[in-house]
Amino acid sequence: MVRKCSAVIIGVGPEQGLGATLAKYFAAKGLHVYIAGRSEDNLQQVAEKIRQKGGSATIVLADATIERDVAHLFKVARLDNHAVDIAVYNVDSNIPSPLLDMDTEAFTALWKQNCLGAFFFGKEAVNAMKDQHQGTLFFTGATASLRAKPPFTGFAAAKAGLRALAQGMAREFSPQGIHVVHTVIDGVIDGERARNQFPDYVQAKGQDGLLQLDAIAETYWAIHKQHPSAWTHELDLRPFKEPF
Template sequence: MNDRKAVVIGVGPSQGLGAALARRFAREGLKVYVAGRTPQKLEQIAMEIRAAGGQAIPIATDATVEGEVISLFDSVSGDPGELDIVVCNVDSNQRAPLLETSGDMFRQLWLQNAYAGFLVGREAARIMTRQRHGTLFFTGASASLRARPPFTAFAAAKSALRALAQGMAREFGPQGIHVVHVIIDGVINGERSRNAFTEFVAQKGADGLLDLDAIADTYWLLHKQQRSAWTHELDLRPFKEPF
């Protein structure tokens, strides 16, 4: 029986980053806990992983609800084996000039992008500090580094997530936990972008968007790094982007 585990929270459609990460880790022999808000999507990903010979357990979880995040990690720790990888891939974005940004919108973006990261990171650290090892990933965005209208509220939340990752890396790195903040500096070639930005996707052409499997490969390489030369922050973008 496999005794290595991974948790990917923020899994949506099959052609999305969460699903690509789950499939990548499963190919390496890890039992993957696939977590997100939509049970049907989670079961679909789990079925794909099992069909390819991997192990996957879908667990419906709202990452902004403390009790649900705690329950998720209780389930994970209750199974045999050690927790190698946790990815907080929770993400939400809304477009609005600041004067059109309601308090509820700002709060919701903070909950989904920053508070969820805190909950996931804290519960992952509870397990990993006992093991004295593990990799904790936070998926960031261009907005983690710079705020531009009409996405100022989103940038405020993603910047908070980056600060959380920095603090956790300094606190838990010496305890053997590799904390990584991956900045997705571009548009991912997935279901969400193809549905929402059809013309933009077409204009970018071949290799103009971030490839899902290529991103997942990078996460795995970061996990396998030797601890004398860990990467804390890495940005990924298509070669066509002029920065």
């Protein structure tokens, strides 16, 4: 039996968000998408949009910080006899807090969401891809992956851990045909969260001052299609107006 190609994405939230946009983009390219997150309403809305465009999607309620949830996500794809071509860890949780005001619980929660969950997801993705000797595993990072700046020190510690995880996995599994990618989102994404939480900032940035969702998805797809003789492990994406 020929196995169908699929993408597994965890961290799918509102339709105007990166996880949802990646799911819609990959579905438009012909992949069956498994979309996972903690909100069934969000997942249902995204899946319906995909199906309206002729794509196919399966929703899986999952908390990335719970190992059995992540294992179940990949089990669903395996039981459907779908080959995992793309896997995306898109969980992003940030709590701004001066270090002396941050308690252990908050610091640990950031690490679990941004780093520990990526460890669970990465292991499952590699296990799903290793026998086929191909596949692309994306970890979505942030500016904080590269530098820590208060009041986001806790977030930066977690994202730096994510980056180290991605580096180690790339070196270990690239020779087995698995393309491990760490993307640094160095700017604000023009999505629902930004428009709801800081609309004045969005307005001030002007035309193309924020990262456009479809443009990010195009970049992810281009990386997935790279020839193995010229793979990208890490790249940064930012609006042309963004200082760096």
